[in-house]
Amino acid sequence: MLEHYMIQGSSYASHIDGLVWVVLLITTFWFLLAEGMFFYLLWRYREQPGKKALYINDDLEHAIKYKWVEIPHRLILICDVAVILGAVSVWSEVKLSMPVTDETVRITAQQWAWTFRHAGADGELDTADDIVTVDDLHVQLGKTYKFELAAKDVLHSFSVPVFRLKQDAIPGRVISGWFKPTQAGEFDVQCAEICGIGHGIMPARLYVETPEAHAEWIAHPTHYLAYKNK
């Protein structure tokens, strides 16, 4: 369902969207069943002159309860197991595993800007050719990136909707994660955790570039923040 609203821009985007499909199918089934039964009963048992309501004694209740409560109870349990398995497997892929990565990008959030430290031509961080930008993240299509996320002041959240990636940044900690862009283009980066009066003016841009365009950018970084390496 989500793919109709937002491009799938990372290797795991389709897995998250698949999980949403599973949840959508299961919940739609139960929702329609419950609402359908509900409105049917409302119509079927509307007040009619001379008709008295049914009195349910304990024996009858016991029999009906099996049909109305215990069978649905078991079926929902099965559905829950399916949802949990899907959720845990997708979660493990995105948040628990760390594949072999090609490059690392360091992300620092502060009120109200993003600083991105790219590895530069040598592919290594903390070297002289690092490229540091503000509010611009440049990555290469198909490469697997590790990110190291930190915050300087308050909580922020690094959110890239096309990647289906979101991770809060916490001052005093460095949180790692990964992504692999699969769709070239220019996309939004959001701060998704309220961070003060400038929370709404904390966008950044993500540029997913082909290897040639990325090499070109590394050679001539636009939006380049003059930065002296230590």
Place this chain on the structure above:
Amino acid sequence: MAESHAHDAHAHDHHEEGWFKKYFWSTDHKMIAKQYLLTGMLLGAVGAYFAYVFRMQLAFPNKPVPGYGLVTGADYNALITNHGAVMIFWVAMPVLIAAFGNFLIPLMIGCDDMVFPRLNRLSYQIFLVSAIVLGASFLVEGGAFGGAWTAYPPLSAKAEYNLTPLGPSLWLIAVALEFVAFLLGGINFVTTAMNSRAPGMKAFDIPMAVWMIVIASILFMASVGPLIAGAFMLLFDQLLGTGFFDPDRGGDPVLWQHLFWFFGHPEVYVVLLPALGFVAEIITTFSRKKLFAYKTVLYTTIGTGVLSFFVWAHHQFIAGIDPRMANVFTVTTVLISIPIAEMCFVYIATLYGGSIRFAVPMLWALAFIAEFLVGGVTGIYLGASGADIYFHDTYFVVAHFHYTFFPIAIIGTFSGVTYWYPKMFGRHMNELWNKVHFWITIVGFNGIFIPLFMLGASGDHRRIFDYSNFPELATPELQQLRVFATVSLLVMLAIQPVFLINFFYSMFKGKKAEANPWNANTLEWQCPSPPPHGNFAVLPEVYRGPYEFSAPDRADDFWPQNSPT
């Protein structure tokens, strides 16, 4: 204790009480209930006004809002923060638990007043002070707190980050006072229901509304402790310079989130349960049916309550907790669907074989079931950790919890008010205008929040006062959805005065109500409308359960709990 108080109360009746004493210093549970109800309604209007202002800003960005003016980023944050806080702490809690708990518990269990009437009076007075402190936070230098109702530090802890030096402290003090008020109320509810039941009323003869309010009070008391501790730690961080949540000094901001949500999630059920209780009373009365599977309802309620203490971190999947923990909380969260779904099925099953009359309270109760189901199923998307990575802090979340809280706090309240109005005020509201109000409110409500599901799926993140900085979100299509939601809100708000006029006009000019206008069984309908001080002329005895409708071999289709034959 209740009995000795009854003598006091009757003694008081003989000499005329002053106006002040009667309306402001009363220890009568019914008067305190009305104080809570009216204060809650007033604050509901305030919360609705906040929603109006920020929804107008979202639909028509950076244009002056009629009745407010230009909305700045700081204003916007303060409005959303206090909309959430007011609606939960100063509307849902006082109306659902305090107003109805006070009004219904003594009447439904057949006693003359609460066990601790003076504690009850104190509870309302502290509540009133808390509301005044909250109001004061708008008047201080820097303005009201704007760090979201969840008040995550460090933003909430330091003035240099939130730019409101006094607002956050006043906000926290207001919230802490409000908790004290409800602790006092909760003690009263639980003790009264345990000790003052009419002779013959055994555990399974207690009306579901009373059970639900009592269980909600226990959940509240069991969950609020950590948050009160947390609130004081945060207050110390703000005012005394401690570092509980300050990472620079060895504190941990995520600790607050645990303390907050350990309370925050059970809190959802604290307000849900009373509404479920009203719905049980109403659907049985208007379908002339026994509540299906009374014990199942009770056990699933307790089960939900217990489980609700083990799900809190689903609010924090991506907040920087150990990601392995998310798996545990996904399991507990998704499992909560079982008792909740069972409860929905049992309620729907109650309609089977009924003789359903669509009176106004019944319309609201049925709307509760139909709408709450939407809130229930959309919760699965968020409880499934993998999907929550995308949905977290988007409008999908906003739409989801409004599909639970609106049925609870607004639809539940309207169901309760329209059902017990004849008992509270001795008169009937106008049925036609109530139906008009019902339909426009329900259509408006869905018109607000269905577009928000789509906005959330499109990536709209929360608490953003202007989307023009986000090219993916600043599209005409999404803006149309935002405008649609705001227009729906305007329609819904525009019809509310009809209810208010009906409410106050009928208090004085409505058709007089009999003692038992709906032919219901529970004890509150066996005393006069409105009940006098002391409630029952003769304290009732109970012979059967609360839902013996349409029993065979009886001419009447109802059978009051206190009727010997």
